[in-house]
Amino acid sequence: MTNPSYKRVLLKLSGEVLMGDQQFGIDPKFVAELAKEVKAAKDSGLEVCLVIGGGNIFRGMAGAAQGMDRAQADYMGMLATVMNALAMQSALEQLGVHTRVQSAVQMDTVCEPVIRRRAERHLEKGRVVIFAAGVGSPYFTTDSGAALRAAEMKCDALLKGTSVDGIYDSDPKKNPAAKRYQSVSYDKVLADNLKVMDAAAVALCRDNAIPIVVFSIREKGNLARVLEGQGVQTIVQ
Ligand code: UDP
Numbered sequence: 001m002t003n004p005s006y007k008r009v010l011l012k013l014s015g016e017v018l019m020g021d022q023q024f025g026i027d028p029k030f031v032a033e034l035a036k037e038v039k040a041a042k043d044s045g046l047e048v049c050l051v052i053g054g055g056n057i058f059r060g061m062a063g064a065a066q067g068m069d070r071a072q073a074d075y076m077g078m079l080a081t082v083m084n085a086l087a088m089q090s091a092l093e094q095l096g097v098h099t100r101v102q103s104a105v106q107m108d109t110v111c112e113p114v115i116r117r118r119a120e121r122h123l124e125k126g127r128v129v130i131f132a133a134g135v136g137s138p139y140f141t142t143d144s145g146a147a148l149r150a151a152e153m154k155c156d157a158l159l160k161g162t163s164v165d166g167i168y169d170s171d172p173k174k175n176p177a178a179k180r181y182q183s184v185s186y187d188k189v190l191a192d193n194l195k196v197m198d199a200a201a202v203a204l205c206r207d208n209a210i211p212i213v214v215f216s217i218r219e220k221g222n223l224a225r226v227l228e229g230q231g232v233q234t235i236v237q
Pocket of ligand 1: 013014015016052053054055056058059060061073074075076077078079080081133134135136137138139140141142143144145
């Protein structure tokens with residue numbers, strides 16, 4: 001049974017989880033698997049908002065490191081998140097899940113702009129709303145976009161599905177004795193600079209009392225387990 005304190009959640013997926021086992025881009029088979037997990041969450045009675053990163057295609061910082069103008073590179077990153085949103089929309093609709101994509105960078109012929117009240121209506125009608133293009137400004141990330149949409153949409157939790165199964169006190173790849181936190185405070189995450197989400201996103205969640213649940217989306221069925229409170233995860237609260 002789904003955690004009864006969750007009625008509406010925002011699921012943030014890093015772009016890299018859409019790559020599956022590839023080194024770059026979108027693996028439609030893996031996106032289809034992710035879509036099944038999202039459908040199961042929705043079918044359990046939850047209202048689901050989605051935010052997907054763009055790191056599988058382009059990150060502004062990487063472009064800037066190669067000499068591009070940072071803002072220009074960030075616009076490219078935002079466009080990458082729209083591509084991922086459309087890929088997920090297609091996968092969800094193939095499963096019969098009704099969806100709408102709302103982009104913070106307007107693209108009238110492709111998707112809707114972000115309109116909070118319209119997004120509310122979509123959720124009421126049982127649609128999954130996929131928010132694309134982060135906050136719509138350079139120098140931000142989709143983590144900040146996820147925190148912002150979770151706050152505006154009054155979500156009960158921000159679920160961060162990534163390729164690691166929580167937050168550790170040191171890098172588990174380098175230190176075999178690294179310990180995973182069950183629960184950790186927003187302030188500790190910020191003070192110790194724990195790598196979970198960028199500081200602006202964590203602060204926004206803290207100021208709006210939105211718990212952040214960090215878990216691995218790579219294992220099948222993990223989203224459902226996390227929603228039941230049975231998953232391997234770290235909660236920031
Ligand atoms: N981006 C941006 N503003 C936003 C959200 C994203 O400029 O509000 C750009 C930024 O260049 C970022 C890229 O889009 O690197 C992809 O997003 P992100 O790195 O958050 O994706 P993830 O790491 O989750 O795959």
